[in-house]
Amino acid sequence: MADSSVYRRRRDIFLSHLGEYAAIIPAAELVTHHADCEYPFRQNSDFWYLTGFDEPNAVALFLPHKPKGEQYVLFVLPKESAAEVWTGFRWGTKGVLDNFDVDISHPLNELPNLLPHYLKGAEGIAFRVGKHPSLEPLVLKTWSEHLQKLPRSGFAPLSMIAPCPILHDLRLRKDVFEIERMRIASEISAEGHEIVRGFARPGMNERDLQAQIEKYFLEKGTRGPAYGSIVASGDNACVLHYTANNSDIRDGELVLIDAGCSLGDYYNGDITRTFPANGKFSVEQKALYEITLKAQEAAIRCVRPGGNAENVHMTALKHLVEGLIDIGLLVGEVDSIIEQEAYSHLYMHRTGHWLGLDVHDVGAYRLGDYHMKLEPGMVLTVEPGIYISDRLAVPEGQPEIDERWKGIGIRIEDDVLVTKDSVEVLSSSAAKNVIDLEN
Ligand code: GLY
């Protein structure tokens, strides 16, 4: 876990980018699961990135227009024995002052009274509208009141900006501390994949494998799965967001597992492996697997400083299409198949995404026509796949698919760090070569 200097450094950089804008960054709130039961708490990653504070409902203010020592203000739920008996420990106002390096703390219920004061003197407000429904009315009311008084006060925040471009640009580039956390998250996730593959047998249920990998994540002291684990045997693997995980695994089927852990400080792994349940690929499975692996390896070779995620995707896509032409599942020229998207019944998603505090992490992929250049410290997944089922119609001009190919879904996903010279595959200890997956 980080010491407080990690968060202080991030806040200093964030403050330096705000100009004279006052930023309002709320914590997450508890989310109802059903009736009066709530999901386990999950902090808002932007809030976490700046504060390292893991309680719900808090609100952080970043006030570059105030003197040093008054620029970081945290409103938190107050200590309250009766509430803590039900929902657990709270740091309270004194606790955050002593332990979280805040300049000023207040109980949350004072926010309506104090927000006008803290916004006074700011040139504008940095707040993400549309995302924080319980706080937004107060922010807009406070801003409106400042504007109302402008003729006599002579000063009011005049505009509102979204803080995300600043914050997400920072989060996109991981520093040394974050890279080490990402290594650990990916490594534990990869170990979980290795263990579950050794455990899997035909006749087990998908949820037996889910239990096994998630047990490992918990044993390693993580928060557990970073997202709903996908354990999909046979045709279920063709459902991209399959999370039912309740089918029996049959002899001769492949098993696709897309699972990663989330560390205590929310850094995530996101790995997919696909392997034969009985330890032996069929001819068709092997052909498709080798195409996918070749595409993935070629795409990973494109990850380097100066490259871009679009090129990584296009490289994977080109290899997939070439391979599918070779085995007769597509017909035509590679370029025109890609241009007409005549492959999209077999490969229907992009090849990756940024990875960090969020699994689908923040950060722009493009600015207008410009594709963000990869830089050292960026982490992305590379995850091509092939999914053969009857769910999508075969595009005009493409061949109908023989039954022997159907019910095969394959994805291979690694977590990849851009380094100074090239790339580090953070998830490399999860085996993916055919020889290692067969026994
Ligand atoms: N597990 C979600 C994804 O691979 O994007």
Ligand code: MN
């Ligand atoms: Mn992914």
Ligand code: MN
């Ligand atoms: Mn995944």
